[in-house]
Protein backbone atom coordinates (compact mmCIF):
# COMPACT_ATOMS: atom_id res chain seq x y z
CA UNK A 783 0.00 0.00 0.00
CA UNK A 784 1.40 3.36 -1.00
CA UNK A 785 1.82 5.82 1.88
CA UNK A 786 0.44 9.22 0.92
CA UNK A 787 -0.25 12.49 2.67
CA UNK A 788 -1.90 15.85 2.03
CA UNK A 789 -0.50 18.86 3.85
CA UNK A 790 -2.79 21.89 4.20
CA UNK A 791 -1.35 25.13 5.55
CA UNK A 792 -2.59 28.70 5.63
CA UNK A 793 -2.73 31.71 7.90
CA UNK A 794 -5.30 31.12 10.63
CA UNK A 795 -8.75 32.10 9.29
CA UNK A 796 -8.00 31.48 5.59
CA UNK A 797 -10.42 28.55 5.50
CA UNK A 798 -8.28 25.44 5.54
CA UNK A 799 -10.32 23.65 8.21
CA UNK A 800 -13.45 24.28 6.11
CA UNK A 801 -11.77 22.97 2.93
CA UNK A 802 -10.22 19.96 4.67
CA UNK A 803 -13.60 19.14 6.25
CA UNK A 804 -15.17 19.17 2.81
CA UNK A 805 -12.49 16.95 1.27
CA UNK A 806 -12.93 14.41 4.06
CA UNK A 807 -16.57 14.02 3.03
CA UNK A 808 -15.67 13.60 -0.67
CA UNK A 809 -12.77 11.10 -0.46
CA UNK A 810 -13.35 8.23 1.93
CA UNK A 811 -9.69 7.15 2.12
CA UNK A 812 -8.59 10.45 3.64
CA UNK A 813 -8.02 10.56 7.38
CA UNK A 814 -7.34 13.65 9.46
CA UNK A 815 -4.09 13.70 11.41
CA UNK A 816 -4.98 14.70 14.94
CA UNK A 817 -2.29 17.03 16.24
CA UNK A 818 -1.31 17.50 19.85
CA UNK A 819 -1.50 21.02 21.24
CA UNK A 820 -1.18 22.87 24.52
CA UNK A 821 -3.86 25.49 24.00
CA UNK A 822 -7.24 25.49 25.76
CA UNK A 823 -10.02 23.52 24.15
CA UNK A 824 -12.57 25.71 22.30
CA UNK A 825 -16.29 25.20 22.72
CA UNK A 826 -17.41 22.33 20.52
CA UNK A 827 -13.95 20.72 20.33
CA UNK A 828 -13.34 17.18 21.55
CA UNK A 829 -10.12 15.72 22.92
CA UNK A 830 -8.86 12.96 20.62
CA UNK A 831 -10.97 14.23 17.71
CA UNK A 832 -9.94 17.84 17.01
CA UNK A 833 -6.66 17.68 18.92
CA UNK A 834 -4.97 15.72 21.67
CA UNK A 835 -5.09 18.49 24.26
CA UNK A 836 -2.01 18.33 26.49
CA UNK A 837 -0.70 20.53 29.27
CA UNK A 838 2.50 22.44 28.37
CA UNK A 839 4.38 20.04 30.71
CA UNK A 840 2.98 16.94 29.01
CA UNK A 841 3.82 18.44 25.61
CA UNK A 842 7.42 19.19 26.61
CA UNK A 843 7.81 15.68 28.02
CA UNK A 844 6.84 14.22 24.64
CA UNK A 845 9.34 16.53 22.88
CA UNK A 846 12.07 15.16 25.15
CA UNK A 847 11.03 11.60 24.36
CA UNK A 848 11.28 12.38 20.61
CA UNK A 849 7.64 11.44 20.02
CA UNK A 850 6.94 14.16 17.41
CA UNK A 851 7.55 14.14 13.63
CA UNK A 852 7.43 17.93 13.90
CA UNK A 853 6.37 20.38 16.56
CA UNK A 854 6.34 24.13 16.95
CA UNK A 855 5.62 26.92 19.34
CA UNK A 856 3.09 28.37 16.88
CA UNK A 857 2.18 31.25 19.22
CA UNK A 858 4.06 32.23 22.35
CA UNK A 859 3.67 29.44 24.94
CA UNK A 860 1.30 27.52 22.66
CA UNK A 861 2.76 24.32 21.31
CA UNK A 862 1.41 22.28 18.41
CA UNK A 863 2.85 19.12 16.89
CA UNK A 864 2.30 15.90 14.98
CA UNK A 865 2.95 12.68 16.88
CA UNK A 866 4.82 9.90 15.07
CA UNK A 867 2.19 7.47 16.39
CA UNK A 868 -0.44 9.35 14.35
CA UNK A 869 1.29 8.60 11.02
CA UNK A 870 1.61 4.93 11.90
CA UNK A 871 -2.02 4.75 13.02
CA UNK A 872 -3.35 6.12 9.70
CA UNK A 873 -0.96 4.46 7.25
CA UNK A 874 -1.49 1.08 8.97
CA UNK A 875 -5.12 1.31 7.81
CA UNK A 876 -4.06 2.09 4.23
CA UNK A 877 -5.50 5.61 4.43
CA UNK A 878 -4.04 8.92 3.19
CA UNK A 879 -3.10 11.31 5.98
CA UNK A 880 -4.44 14.86 5.93
CA UNK A 881 -2.43 17.41 7.89
CA UNK A 882 -3.81 20.78 8.92
CA UNK A 883 -0.71 22.53 10.20
CA UNK A 884 0.77 26.02 10.35
CA UNK A 885 2.94 27.23 7.48
CA UNK A 886 6.34 26.32 8.94
CA UNK A 887 5.00 22.94 10.02
CA UNK A 888 3.75 22.37 6.47
CA UNK A 889 7.13 23.21 4.95
CA UNK A 890 8.89 20.91 7.45
CA UNK A 891 6.49 18.02 6.85
CA UNK A 892 6.91 18.33 3.08
CA UNK A 893 10.71 18.17 3.51
CA UNK A 894 10.33 14.97 5.55
CA UNK A 895 7.72 13.28 3.34
CA UNK A 896 8.90 14.39 -0.12
CA UNK A 897 6.92 12.83 -2.99
CA UNK A 898 4.64 10.99 -0.60
CA UNK A 899 2.99 14.35 0.10
CA UNK A 900 1.13 17.06 -1.77
CA UNK A 901 1.55 20.37 0.07
CA UNK A 902 -1.25 22.90 -0.35
CA UNK A 903 -1.28 26.55 0.68
CA UNK A 904 -4.75 28.04 1.17
CA UNK A 905 -4.57 31.72 0.22
CA UNK A 906 -7.04 34.27 1.65
CA UNK A 907 -8.22 37.05 -0.73
CA UNK A 908 -6.69 39.73 1.56
CA UNK A 909 -5.57 40.39 5.12
CA UNK A 910 -8.71 42.48 5.60
CA UNK A 911 -10.92 39.54 4.66
CA UNK A 912 -8.85 37.23 6.90
CA UNK A 913 -9.59 39.55 9.81
CA UNK A 914 -13.30 39.60 8.92
CA UNK A 915 -13.45 35.82 8.85
CA UNK A 916 -11.70 35.44 12.18
CA UNK A 917 -13.98 38.05 13.76
CA UNK A 918 -17.05 36.33 12.37
CA UNK A 919 -15.83 32.91 13.52
CA UNK A 920 -15.94 34.43 17.00
CA UNK A 921 -13.38 32.07 18.52
CA UNK A 922 -10.53 34.49 19.26
CA UNK A 923 -9.97 37.10 21.95
CA UNK A 924 -8.80 40.51 20.60
CA UNK A 925 -5.27 39.61 21.67
CA UNK A 926 -5.33 36.21 19.96
CA UNK A 927 -6.83 37.76 16.83
CA UNK A 928 -4.01 40.29 16.66
CA UNK A 929 -1.36 37.54 17.04
CA UNK A 930 -2.91 35.65 14.13
CA UNK A 931 -3.13 38.69 11.84
CA UNK A 932 0.41 39.83 12.68
CA UNK A 933 1.70 36.41 11.69
CA UNK A 934 -0.32 36.17 8.47
CA UNK A 935 1.76 38.57 6.34
CA UNK A 936 4.93 36.59 6.89
CA UNK A 937 3.12 33.31 6.33
CA UNK A 938 1.71 34.48 2.99
CA UNK A 939 5.25 35.24 1.79
CA UNK A 940 6.03 31.52 2.12
CA UNK A 941 3.26 30.34 -0.23
CA UNK A 942 5.71 29.71 -3.14
CA UNK A 943 7.37 26.97 -1.06
CA UNK A 944 4.23 24.81 -1.40
CA UNK A 945 3.44 22.42 -4.27
CA UNK A 946 0.18 24.23 -5.02
CA UNK A 947 -1.73 27.34 -3.90
CA UNK A 948 -5.54 27.31 -3.67
CA UNK A 949 -7.27 30.69 -3.57
CA UNK A 950 -10.14 30.79 -1.10
CA UNK A 951 -12.22 33.71 -2.24
CA UNK A 952 -15.37 31.88 -3.24
CA UNK A 953 -15.70 28.72 -1.18
CA UNK A 954 -17.46 26.97 -4.04
CA UNK A 955 -14.47 27.52 -6.35
CA UNK A 956 -11.98 26.55 -3.62
CA UNK A 957 -13.88 23.29 -3.02
CA UNK A 958 -13.94 22.48 -6.75
CA UNK A 959 -10.23 23.26 -7.24
CA UNK A 960 -9.13 21.30 -4.19
CA UNK A 961 -11.27 18.29 -5.16
CA UNK A 962 -9.68 18.30 -8.61
CA UNK A 963 -6.09 18.59 -7.39
CA UNK A 964 -6.50 16.06 -4.59
CA UNK A 965 -8.26 13.65 -6.95
CA UNK A 966 -5.30 13.86 -9.36
CA UNK A 967 -2.79 13.34 -6.55
CA UNK A 968 -4.61 10.28 -5.22
CA UNK A 969 -4.84 8.85 -8.73
CA UNK A 970 -1.07 9.17 -9.04
CA UNK A 971 -0.72 12.03 -11.57
CA UNK A 972 0.20 14.59 -8.95
CA UNK A 973 1.84 18.02 -9.17
Ligand code: ADP
Nearest residue numbers: 794795796797798799800915919950951952953
Ligand atom coordinates in the same frame (compact mmCIF):
# COMPACT_ATOMS: atom_id res chain seq x y z
P1 ADP B 1 -8.66 28.12 9.27
O1 ADP B 1 -8.84 26.66 9.52
O2 ADP B 1 -7.76 28.39 8.10
O3 ADP B 1 -8.29 28.89 10.50
P2 ADP B 1 -11.59 28.19 8.96
O4 ADP B 1 -11.87 27.07 8.02
O5 ADP B 1 -11.93 28.01 10.40
O6 ADP B 1 -10.07 28.71 8.80
O7 ADP B 1 -12.34 29.49 8.37
C1 ADP B 1 -12.37 30.71 9.09
C2 ADP B 1 -13.80 31.27 9.04
O8 ADP B 1 -14.05 31.77 7.72
C3 ADP B 1 -14.87 30.24 9.35
O9 ADP B 1 -15.88 30.85 10.12
C4 ADP B 1 -15.37 29.84 7.95
O10 ADP B 1 -16.74 29.45 7.99
C5 ADP B 1 -15.20 31.12 7.14
N1 ADP B 1 -14.88 30.90 5.71
C6 ADP B 1 -14.08 29.95 5.15
N2 ADP B 1 -13.99 30.10 3.81
C7 ADP B 1 -14.74 31.19 3.49
C8 ADP B 1 -15.05 31.87 2.26
N3 ADP B 1 -14.58 31.48 1.07
N4 ADP B 1 -15.85 32.95 2.33
C9 ADP B 1 -16.34 33.38 3.52
N5 ADP B 1 -16.10 32.79 4.72
C10 ADP B 1 -15.30 31.71 4.72
Ligand code: 5GP
Nearest residue numbers: 794817853854856862863864882883884887
Ligand atom coordinates in the same frame (compact mmCIF):
# COMPACT_ATOMS: atom_id res chain seq x y z
P1 5GP C 1 -5.76 26.66 16.03
O1 5GP C 1 -5.38 27.14 17.41
O2 5GP C 1 -6.50 27.73 15.26
O3 5GP C 1 -6.49 25.33 16.05
O4 5GP C 1 -4.41 26.40 15.23
C1 5GP C 1 -3.42 27.36 15.22
C2 5GP C 1 -2.39 27.00 14.18
O5 5GP C 1 -1.65 25.83 14.58
C3 5GP C 1 -3.01 26.69 12.83
O6 5GP C 1 -2.23 27.36 11.85
C4 5GP C 1 -2.86 25.20 12.75
O7 5GP C 1 -2.79 24.77 11.40
C5 5GP C 1 -1.53 24.99 13.45
N1 5GP C 1 -1.32 23.58 13.83
C6 5GP C 1 -2.23 22.66 14.19
N2 5GP C 1 -1.64 21.48 14.40
C7 5GP C 1 -0.33 21.64 14.14
C8 5GP C 1 0.79 20.74 14.14
O8 5GP C 1 0.69 19.55 14.42
N3 5GP C 1 1.98 21.27 13.81
C9 5GP C 1 2.14 22.58 13.49
N4 5GP C 1 3.36 23.00 13.16
N5 5GP C 1 1.10 23.43 13.46
C10 5GP C 1 -0.11 22.98 13.78
